[in-house]
Amino acid sequence: MALPAYECPMVVVGAGPAGLCAALEAAEAGIRALVMDENERGGGQLYKQIHRFFGSRHHGAGKRGFEIAAEMVEGCERAGVEIRLSSAVLGCFPGGELLVDGPEGVYLLRPQATVLATGAAERCFPFAGWTLPGVMGAGAAQTLLNVHGVLPGKRVLMVGAGNVGLIVAYQLLQAGAEVAGVVEAERGSRGYEVHLQRVRREGVPVYFRHRLLAAEGDEGVEAALVESVDEGRVRRFRVDALCLAVGLVPQAELAAMRGCRIAYADELGGFLPWHDREMRTSVPGVYVAGDAAGVEEASVAMDEGRLAAVAAAEDLGALDGARAAAKRKELLARLEGLRGGPTASHIRRARARLNAG
Amino acid sequence: MKERKERKESKEREEGKATGEGGRGAARDALQGGRDDPWTAAWEVSRRKAVAVVDCRQEIPCDPCETACRKGAIRVGDDVCALPISEPETCDGCGRCVALCPGMAIYLIDRSADGGKAAVTVPYEMGEEPRAGMEARVVDGEGKELGRGKILEVRAMGGAAATLLVKVEVPETWALKVRGVRLRQMFIEEPEEVEGYRGTGDCLICRCEEIARAEVEKAAGSGFRSLAALRRASRVGLGYCQGRFCREPLREELARKCGRGVEELGIGSPRPPLRPVKISRLGGGDVRDTQF
């Protein structure tokens, strides 16, 4: 088949914080990147977020996710970055071509540099009744709530008390749903204490050391069965929706298709494209950033996006070694700061392993 | 265990401060690691004016409280994970930090009016609209209702999508315990006990191709050792979703069955198209019949 093909200096896959910051940084070095995203809006995860973001002043923290997303998209427009929305990258061939399905049709791109900033996908796990209407990922619930203004259910059970589960539980309450509880298999939350407290404060019980067994119902979810891990006690929660927030997995498929070496780090979500500290993968000209390079946070994604663009610009000869080094030093120091706390010890451990080989 | 310890410390701190002197030294040592205890200071300053109290006890990468404050009364410093330190004397009670803290962990206390009352200002982000003069349920950090309080004032702060700051009047002894107001009546129904639960039987693992977990177990048991082999045997993971839903569970199931680590199975060999796409579109170019 003869598909139209286009040459370009740099393609960024994903218009989340990682991809948009990569494009902004590239623009500073004089490279006009083309950003592709399958969504209808730019901003990745951020445009769905109505809560104020933690992070630092360098990352827009204190503003709401959708506000940060809008600022980044505007920044890109000012810098002359082209963002192609509703454009899914379907494949990445060993020769470097990207297969795109967008409003213009299906076509190929032949970039000199490719930044993979595809984010992460929600983890799923099978249980009896998981295909019933009303069972959904926390991300899907958020899209319903914050993008379409639809309540996923009147009474919801949240599974998973990490930051995503806690934040989405709070957003469900904001939209007027009842949250019957948050169920978490571990002894405590992996999420931040302030987020746990916000949910508790609204009177939502958090069940640690409990696990979901099954969803019950005929046409849709009517109840959820939950077991306490230590006592083996089983209880039935009457709910009409079940939200799963049990982790995210880096979207590493494009990198794998391209032939990038794939590494594994449980702490970062599973399989991910191996990369060095400067965000270069094992394949020259291919870079990775953000949740796709290991699930962390938006602020980390932004700085990783910039690092990836610095490496790409240097490799393309658009940035000289000294300037690249100076930028990199600042970004790496910032990342070290973001990952410096006790809540990130597992991230530091995984990153050290990754860097060692 | 750790959680319980922290809770105990926060309890000591609240009780210590709310009753005046008792437990002051202990709370300082436990919470501030020997730094000046801003809670004690805030409690004292609040006798004269409204002042911010910061209840942020975990070192997370976060500093909007520092940038919010135009008086420089909250400091996080160069280490973005450091705990914020507040200076009650410098604070003018403007409330910007209360509105902008993503953890909703800051509030204002004001004991300047006499009569054993305190005015506490908390951030509010729920749907029901609070108005001055209303009675609200006042809750502590665990969501326990302390009692009712009268709303004295409601104001919006913090950009276009503002946060509401709700000021409620409460007995002075609650001043350091209040963490929120609730307007909604919560009906948290107790879940019912299920006696003699015997399991729910099998479930689907691949929803598109309708393949049950037992089939996958059987295939894995009869020698299939990779996702690719499993796919060839059963079409599992080859449905419309292109394996998006079932890939991870499949891998975990297979790893468990084979007694191997998930990482040993590898990521497999993903092939384009990554997303479902109409074959006709791949034929090249004719997009006239497609709606966008």
Ligand SMILES: Cc1cc2nc3c(=O)[nH]c(=O)nc-3n(C[C@H](O)[C@H](O)[C@H](O)COP(=O)(O)OP(=O)(O)OC[C@H]3O[C@@H](n4cnc5c(N)ncnc54)[C@H](O)[C@@H]3O)c2cc1C
């Ligand atoms: C509920 C929730 C709350 C959060 N709260 C915070 C917070 O308060 N502070 C914080 O720092 N972080 C927070 N995060 C985390 C943060 O959202 C992510 O870490 C961040 O969005 C990662 O950025 P990214 O650019 O790597 O990926 P994403 O934001 O996921 O963007 C990836 C983009 O790539 C696109 N894409 C993927 N594959 C393709 C393809 N093949 N073709 C075309 N486009 C593709 C996707 O459509 C998406 O738009 C939160 C996350 C969630 C889910």
Ligand code: SF4
């Ligand atoms: S209330 Fe105002 S002055 Fe006081 S710490 Fe907060 S932002 Fe600063």
Ligand code: SF4
């Ligand atoms: S903004 Fe709030 S959550 Fe963030 S460091 Fe300051 S007090 Fe803590």
